[in-house]
Amino acid sequence: MEDAVQPHGCERQEKAAAESLPLANEEFQPSELGTKQYWDRAYERELQFFHDSGDVGDIWFGEESMDRQITWLESQKIPKDTALLDIGTGNGVFLIELAKAGFTNLTGIDDSSSAVKFAKAIAEKEEVLSLKLQVADFLHPFPNLSQYEICVDKGTFDVISLSPDHPAERQNFYRQSLHRVLKNGGLFLITSCNWTKEELVNHFREGFEMLQELPTPKFQFGGKSGNSVTVLVFKRKE
Ligand SMILES: C[S@@+](CC[C@H](N)C(=O)[O-])C[C@H]1O[C@@H](n2cnc3c(N)ncnc32)[C@H](O)[C@@H]1O
Structure with missing residues (x-):
């Protein structure tokens, strides 16, 4: 497997790697992220x-990791007009790549x-004009039910888990919002470097069941490799 360097955001895993501790043993520390x-x-x-150089910034x-998820979605023969929401879309590049792969019903919120x-500027330059991009806080009552x-x-x-402000509460709001916006039987693909597979399965056990773990590249922290990203697919239950 190839190594990819992850510059920041995986602070819990970075600390665990520095201390040679299992990730699950490490506390979440509040962070500006x-x-x-x-x-x-x-x-x-x-x-x-981006305006100066055309650079789209970090591909998280x-x-x-992005390509593998798109390949997986294609392997599931998911119809290209399936309604898909990118939660915390950032630069929107994941949605732009999904649009290039033929998906037509794509929404990103941040x-x-x-x-x-930023996402709108990149989409415009890439001539991907079909994306619905909105400013919205996923943790607050989100109108688009099911x-x-x-x-x-x-x-x-x-990053929500690294919040200095009531992180546990925010993690629970996240799960509740997800349950509200996803149709029954709908899929949730999460990519994380700060949570273990077992922790994610446990956090989302109420309302979701894990279907599959997708393979991921390894990445390095300060020369140490062997740390990995977790990508899980969940299905929404009643
Ligand atoms: C680590 S970045 C990842 C961005 C993007 N998903 C990517 O792969 O490049 C986390 C993103 O989540 C967004 N975010 C954090 N809290 C959020 C919230 N409550 N509602 C919506 N977006 C949020 C941030 O603004 C940021 O764009």
């Missing part, structure tokens, strides 16, 4: 850099308005 201010500033900077967990501005057949999350539950 768990704040809206951090992402507003980060995407404001990235948008400026690397391109392979509570950072600069992320949505609207989506697929929800994807690449790194958003991870």
Whole structure:
């Protein structure tokens, strides 16, 4: 398996690797990555850099991770007009790649308005004009009830878990929102570097069942490799 360097965001795993401890033994420490201010500033900077250089910024967990998920969705023969929501879409590149793969009913939300501005600018440059991109906080009552057949999350539950402000409560709100927006039987694909598979299965046990774990690339922290990203597919239950 190839190595991909993950620059930031996997702070719990990074600490566990530095201490040679299993991830599950490591406490979640609050981090600025768990704040809206951090992402507003980060995407404001990235948008400026994009205008100057055309660079789309970080591909969270690397391109392979994104490609594998798209390949998996295609292998499931999921109809291309399936309603899909990207939770915390950031630069929107995952949705742009899904659109290039032929998916036509794609929505991305992010509570950072600069992320949505950035995603719109990239989509426009890539001439992907079909995306629905909205500023919305996933943790607050989200109006689109039972609207989506697929929800994807690449790194958003991870950063919500690093919030300095009531992280456990926010993790529970996340699960409740997910249950509200996903249709019964709908799929949830989560990519995480801060949670173990067992922890994710336990957190989402109420209302969801795990269907499958997808293979992922390894990545490095300060020269140490062997740490991995977890990608799980859940199905929404009644
Ligand atoms: C680690 S980044 C990942 C971005 C994107 N999914 C990707 O793969 O590049 C986490 C994203 O989650 C967004 N986010 C954090 N909390 C959120 C919330 N409550 N509602 C919506 N988006 C949120 C952040 O603004 C940021 O864009």
